[in-house]
Amino acid sequence: MSRQDAITASTTVDALFDTQIQNQSVSVSWNFPVAFTRDLFNPENSVLARTIIGSSPDKCHRILMFFDEGVVAANKQLPADIKNYCAHFKTQINLVCEPVGMPAGEIIKNDLHYIERMQKIVHEYRIDRHSYIIAIGGGALLDAAGLVAATSHRGIRHIRIPTTVLSQNDSGIGVKNGVNLFGQKNYVGTFAPPFAVLNDYNFIDTLPDREKIAGMAEAVKVGLIRDIEFFHWLEKSADELITFEPTAMRYMIRRCAELHMHQISKGGDPFETGSARPLDFGHWAAHKLEILTKHRLRHGEAVAIGMALDTRYSVACGLLPAGDDERVCFLLEHLGFKLWHSSLLMENSSGQLELLAGLQDFREHLGGELTITLLQQLGIGIEVNKMDNELVAQSLAWLKARHEESPL
Ligand SMILES: NC(=O)c1ccc[n+]([C@@H]2O[C@H](COP(=O)([O-])OP(=O)(O)OC[C@H]3O[C@@H](n4cnc5c(N)ncnc54)[C@H](O)[C@@H]3O)[C@@H](O)[C@H]2O)c1
Ligand SMILES: [Zn+2]
Secondary structure, eight states: OOHHHHHHHHHHHHHHHTOOOOOOOOOOOOOOOEEEESOTTSTTOOHHHHHHHTTOTTSOEEEEEEEEHHHHHHOTTHHHHHHHHHHHTTTTEEEOSSOEEEOOGGGGGSOHHHHHHHHHHHHHTTOOTTSEEEEEESHHHHHHHHHHHHHGGGOOEEEEEEOSHHHHHTGGGSSBOOEEETTEEEEEOOBOOOSEEEEETHHHHTSOHHHHHHHHHHHHHHHHHHOHHHHHHHHHHHHHHHTTOHHHHHHHHHHHHHHHHHHHHHSSOTTOOSSOOTTOTTHHHHHHHHHHTTTOSOHHHHHHHHHHHHHHHHHHTTSSOTTHHHHHHHHHHHTTOOOOOGGGGOBOTTSOBGGGHHHHHHHHHHOSSOOEEEEEETTEEEEESOOOHHHHHHHHHHHHHHHHHSOO
8 A cells, every 4th residue: 555545544443433633742850869978868958858848948748657677676776866857857757657667678579568558657647749759779679669659649759768788889879669469570660750768878788698699680770771881890890899989889879870770861762662671681581580580690690690691691692892791790790799690590391491481571561672781891781682592592601600610
């Protein structure tokens, strides 16, 4: 059918049904502060109070706080500090009830009842869209609380206070939330920018070493796909980072957060309407590994393995020079990551690698065409629309052989 025919046909149908289509255009822009600070609940530090009070100093603002029980177990003073802080600003800030503790880590994302429980509290305390839900915790608690805030009354102001390396340098400053369902990560969730993100470096001091290391995977990731200088800095600073030297840790967190913020605000697709997830290098395998290991692997640990696999794959398919795979693996191992897990070789009843289903899950999560980020050069990612199963298997064999040569 020629183009003219198509137009004619469409005009006929329009006339037949008296169809009129008008274009509706809605554009909304979001601005939110991302602060890096210390001692957030010291009454002399007014950043949280100023964020809440904003341009309405004559009003008393209602806030509901959820915190990660793991954070409070490591910071016993925290609930008292929060209450003291709110009491200090009591004419302008009303903490509607004791801060509410919620289970830590992936537990909260694996059971929708926690979402309902949090929403019930939001409802009981009559938290409205001009009130605030403040969440203090790791990426998992922030993802769950973010979903609660975005869906209660169709969107309550949400202030995130991330307490892990990973949530301060990546997840907390993003615009997504979500929980897991049907064996898939983040199956239920929304795109909802926060009202503010307040990173307090002091929280990192109480974080278990394993969690501190896990969060560094996202820094290596963003260096590898976006910023070679940062990647070089990570190589140079690895000795300081493995001892968690505070200045190096703070720079690593801040620079990584900035690179993520840049992608979200300037990348042109903050709500991921296309098929690409440009910041998700190494993540197709990582998300599957998290599920296959029943979350025994931390998100960052799985990302490190996923990046090692996709870096080797980039070499195997001729994109990246030989040797760069070893260089990336060396840095990751130097930082404390183990680049092998037995579940990488798990097979389904037909003898196929379970891991490969991660490609399909990854495609389905966004819809559209499969789009995987690989490396064309250290510091520069490239998107491809196909992964060769045989090359994935060869890349796995390479990782396994490395591991068997020097098991950590
Ligand atoms: N929304 C996004 O854009 C996005 C991006 C990346 C990752 N994520 C999600 O983030 C989650 C992982 O988050 P995470 O790595 O921050 O871990 P986490 O939230 O699972 O927390 C890890 C552990 O650290 C504890 N903890 C947190 N802060 C602490 C502190 N200051 N002191 C002592 N213990 C503390 C927690 O209680 C928990 O036991 C995953 O579910 C992942 O899917 C989301
Ligand atoms: Zn990640």
